[in-house]
Amino acid sequence: MFLDERKFMILRAIIDDYIMTAVPVGSRTISRKAGVGFSPATIRNEMSDLEELGYLAQPHTSAGRIPSTKAYRLYVDHLLKEGMVNRDEVRRMSGYLNIRCGQVGDVIRSAAQALSDMTNYTALISAPQLxxxxxxxxxxxxxxxxxxxxxxxxxxxxxxxxxxxxxxxxxxxxxxxxxxxxxxxxxxxxxxxxxxxxxxxxxxxxxxxxxxxxxxxxxxxxxxxxxxRQMVVGGSSNLLNYPEYADVRKARDFLSVLESRERLFPLLRHAGGMEFSIRIGPENDLPELSDCSVITAVYRVGDHSTGTMGVIGPTRMQYGKVLSALSYMGRAITDILSDE
Amino acid sequence: MFLDERKFMILRAIIDDYIMTAVPVGSRTISRKAGVGFSPATIRNEMSDLEELGYLAQPHTSAGRIPSTKAYRLYVDHLLKEGMVNRDEVRRMSGYLNIRCGQVGDVIRSAAQALSDMTNYTALISAPQLxxxxxxxxxxxxxxxxxxxxxxxxxxxxxxxxxxxxxxxxxxxxxxxxxxxxxxxxxxxxxxxxxxxxxxxxxxxxxxxxxxxxxxxxxxxxxxxxxxRQMVVGGSSNLLNYPEYADVRKARDFLSVLESRERLFPLLRHAGGMEFSIRIGPENDLPELSDCSVITAVYRVGDHSTGTMGVIGPTRMQYGKVLSALSYMGRAITDILSDE
DNA sequence: TGTTAGCACTCTTTGCGGTCGAGTGCTAAT
DNA sequence: ATTAGCACTCGACCGCAAAGAGTGCTAACA
Known part of the structure; x- marks a missing residue:
């Protein structure tokens, strides 16, 4: 048994649905979707296979399925390969950008604010490495x-x-x-x-x-x-809007990470070479972030790449949107800091 | 009917108990306390009077009583009058202080951190007014x-x-x-x-x-x-440890206030003249802080009073402890910033 | 007259059993 | 290979009863 095209299509539909709703996805939900011409029973068979392959998990018998870390990995790798920047999204985002010129601190502070407003997740930006x-x-x-x-x-x-x-x-x-x-x-x-x-x-x-x-x-x-090591955080409270953080203890643990530069800094260590680095769930070393994903990207000042931006969200994050936002913001920061 | 000595003593015992436990206080609890020589029934009569006077409230019939804003007002005014600095507390607090010399930003950042660690509430410090x-x-x-x-x-x-x-x-x-x-x-x-x-x-x-x-x-x-208007916040996530913030929506509203300087700044406007300013619950203008208390104090640099520190906690905050902490921290900041 | 024991009453919390509904896995028919 | 049908599982929700905490009132007492 291996992951054929149909399985992948179904998996993708499940992930998309789960990202929007945060509720375990059932076979009927997928079957009803436009473009899927199969009955719930067929979907069920495929889902059962996908579970065996390690892409799906069931919170309990008789609940729908939720994507595993492995599924997200597959999903984002695919996303990265086919290029993901959505013109419309980028246009909409530029509305949030209200960076005032000034000292570097001010610039990255407003950039982090804008990045968190664009994505509704938490944003992290480090000052340019000197x-x-x-x-x-x-x-x-x-x-x-x-x-x-x-x-x-x-x-x-x-x-x-x-x-x-x-x-x-x-x-x-x-x-x-x-x-x-x-x-x-x-x-x-x-x-x-x-x-x-x-x-x-x-x-x-x-x-x-x-x-x-x-x-x-x-x-x-x-x-x-x-x-x-100067670093700013924007939108710390954004994640509390998601059901993942309905439990105050989880919210507190997450926020206390945001307050500690020591624990936050390693998150912005960007995997060299690539334009984006995506770490999903346990791929982050911090246990408090074991059901978060962190996407980072670098921005350039002058001719070298110097600073790192990151967005932290739940694993069921809107990866495409965040990649667009980071890509847009990288150019914006470069423009502002290089412009004299 | 007026507030005689015994009523005041009972009210004080109720407030002290409620501050520690956050649970409505019953007559038996007070009666058992050392130094109180009355039966639950007597306490009940007094509590009923205190309720009529507006110092206590009952969440529902058959629950204990909780102090009203008016009660806290009385409590802190009394506290301020009799002077509240506790040597032991102050000694213990000095352990948290680990301020490194450097730019003003660094100093107030670590001071805010220390202040929030000392009190377990959220601390706010504004940079010296130029x-x-x-x-x-x-x-x-x-x-x-x-x-x-x-x-x-x-x-x-x-x-x-x-x-x-x-x-x-x-x-x-x-x-x-x-x-x-x-x-x-x-x-x-x-x-x-x-x-x-x-x-x-x-x-x-x-x-x-x-x-x-x-x-x-x-x-x-x-x-x-x-x-x-430069201002730093320490211990934003501290308040999530208290049952008042067990509801994530309240926590989110509170944290979003902390993220917005515009809303935060008026909190540090210190009532002129007095050493401390205490605003209890609705005395704060922000609706999100309607069940918080904010205590502020000024610190001096050189010979003028210049910056403001504040601590935000639930209305059932440990007022005495916070006053000690602020008083200690005021001296500490003055020492560090005036010392060249 | 102030204090207290006793008691009925109120209201929340907790636990339990039953129903409902969403979703599954399996089997047999197409 | 696909799908309709069906029995089964499990959490969510509801109503109800019992338990417990605390009150207010009354009557007795010093």
């Missing part, structure tokens, strides 16, 4: 005797400011000299290239060694690690 | 031909950066000249005093008028209005 951005300018602004603000301007409108501690006896003049020097020397480098450049520089320079070490440390650790 | 801070330094950092970053350093470790548009033909030299000039002229002024100073300045200056107008606009509108 590793792939190029430094355009470095500037210090003195704050007090012992602190200064270091501003790093990159291409793609991304600005980071960090507080650094100053060694004794560094005056304003020194700082502005350093600003000029670092801007000149680091221009057009990525964060990852900075260390090498520093090593080289430090052969020629002897003064302000201590400060430079501090600067390097802040650049490498704070910038690359801490700040790039 | 109106009352004093400018220490203004600096421009060129971004591109048409944009620059304006950095405003204030006392109290608060830094704001904003993107401004440059008129044609403004070069780097002009910008650094302006940085020096503005730093000199605006030093030690509040945002609210800036306009007057600008009027005065503009009599002497003729060049760069256009840029200065832009700067003034950004300072007044963006800084004072937009940025001061």
């Amino acid at each position: 590793e792939s951005l190029r430094i355009r300018r470095v500037q210090f602004v003195p704050l007090s005797e012992h602190n200064a603000l270091m501003i790093v301007v990159t291409n793609a409108f991304v600005i980071k400011d960090l507080v650094i501690r100053l060694p004794d006896g560094v005056d304003d003049e020194t700082l502005s000299g350093l600003s000029r020097m670092l801007t000149r020397e680091l221009q057009d480098l990525c964060i990852s290239q900075v260390r090498a450049r520093f090593e080289e520089l430090s052969r020629h320079l002897t003064e302000n060694r201590k400060l430079l070490v501090e600067v390097l440390d802040v650049l490498e650790n704070q910038l690359a690690e801490r700040e790039s | 109106e009352s801070l004093r400018i220490r330094r203004v600096q421009f950092v060129p971004l591109s031909e048409h944009n620059a970053l304006m950095i405003v350093v204030t006392n109290a470790f608060v830094i704001k950066d904003l993107v401004i548009r440059l008129p044609d033909g403004v070069d780097d030299e002009t910008l650094s000249g302006l940085s020096r000039m503005l730093t000199r002229e605006l030093q030690d002024l509040c945002i609210s005093q800036v306009r007057a100073r600008f009027e005065e300045l503009s009599r002497h200056l003729t060049e760069n008028r256009k840029l200065l107008v832009e700067v003034l606009d950004v300072l007044e509108n963006q800084l004072a209005e937009r940025e001061s």
Whole structure:
């Protein structure tokens, strides 16, 4: 026994129906559908086969069938293969987009809001990873005797400011000299290239060694690690509209994941190479999300791919719609952040 | 009939019990309590009086009584009068505090987290209102031909950066000249005093008028209005632990309030003068919060009171504990933000 | 006069049995 | 290969009775 065309057609009809209703699907429901010319009995036989093949499950005898993880996997793989962007959907979505220009934080915040409004699921967007951005300018602004603000301007409108501690006896003049020097020397480098450049520089320079070490440390650790973990969530409460979360305990567990960056961050680790990554149910490592699906996609700023967007919904999520939304939003973010 | 000492004692016992259990309180429960030397029948008579006075309500005949809004009002007013800070509680709370120094955003984010962990309710903290801070330094950092970053350093470790548009033909030299000039002229002024100073300045200056107008606009509108509305939420999912939110629809309504800054912001408008402001149930204007209480307090940075913290919980909230937490956290934030 | 024991009453909660309906699996007919 | 027919299963729903918690009232008591 294997999955012939008719079985696949029936499976697909069941999945479509279950996605819309969240209610176990019976043979009569499928039989009534336009384009299906078989009686409930025939469908029943096929459904029985599909269950044996592991694509369907029955909550109890005498209930309809619900799709298994394996079924969703088949479904989305098929979806991805045949391309899924629906022009009409995309047009409708553009109405939600109301991103105001400004700092990166504002942009991704409104993007996440829009993405969650478009899909009615929960959206996640990480700030651009700085590793792939190029430094355009470095500037210090003195704050007090012992602190200064270091501003790093990159291409793609991304600005980071960090507080650094100053060694004794560094005056304003020194700082502005350093600003000029670092801007000149680091221009057009990525964060990852900075260390090498520093090593080289430090052969020629002897003064302000201590400060430079501090600067390097802040650049490498704070910038690359801490700040790039910036992440925003939109539409946290959207999932509570679905019957899957009628139980408050499940809702609470889900929401507490959203509150913890540590647990959320791995979700946005995007499977390299592909345009989209779809993880269904237990394919997510978090037990709280074992009946959620997470779809991620990357967005580009300039010429590198840098940030990740994700949508979290129930496993019976409207995959096609979400893929359209992500694809649209990826272009939108790129446009806004690359535009100066 | 009026509220004599014994009635008050009984009312208090009922409120204390209801706060802990969320279950309507019966006469026997109170009678059994240590320190109460009366039989259930006597308590019943008093409870009947208290109901007539509007302090208690009965969900249905033959259920216990639950406190009314009026009762909580009496309870907290009494609490506030007799001072409520509990040393032990405060000591226990300091364990939750793990605020890392850094930008204001980071500080208030971890403070909100800590506040929600301490209380098990939802915490809200607004960033310091800039109106009352004093400018220490203004600096421009060129971004591109048409944009620059304006950095405003204030006392109290608060830094704001904003993107401004440059008129044609403004070069780097002009910008650094302006940085020096503005730093000199605006030093030690509040945002609210800036306009007057600008009027005065503009009599002497003729060049760069256009840029200065832009700067003034950004300072007044963006800084004072937009940025001061920055606000963080901690422990959004905490309230789902309470039986009040066993119904998912209520939970969803509550959470959707937390997602909308527009609706949330008025909650942090603190009643002037008092150390704490407590709004019980319908005293909040939001219908979604009609069975929540909101306690707010201000924190200071430097010498002015500048930001507001708030805790949202069910009306049967542990008022004393929350007051202790807010009082502790106010001092903690002040210490961290004022410390340089 | 304030307090309390006793008792009838009310109302919710819980458990149980019965009915209904949706859906299945199997068999036999087409 | 398909389908009509039928017995069977199981959850959802309903009504009912018993249990339990709590009240209000009355009468007795210190």
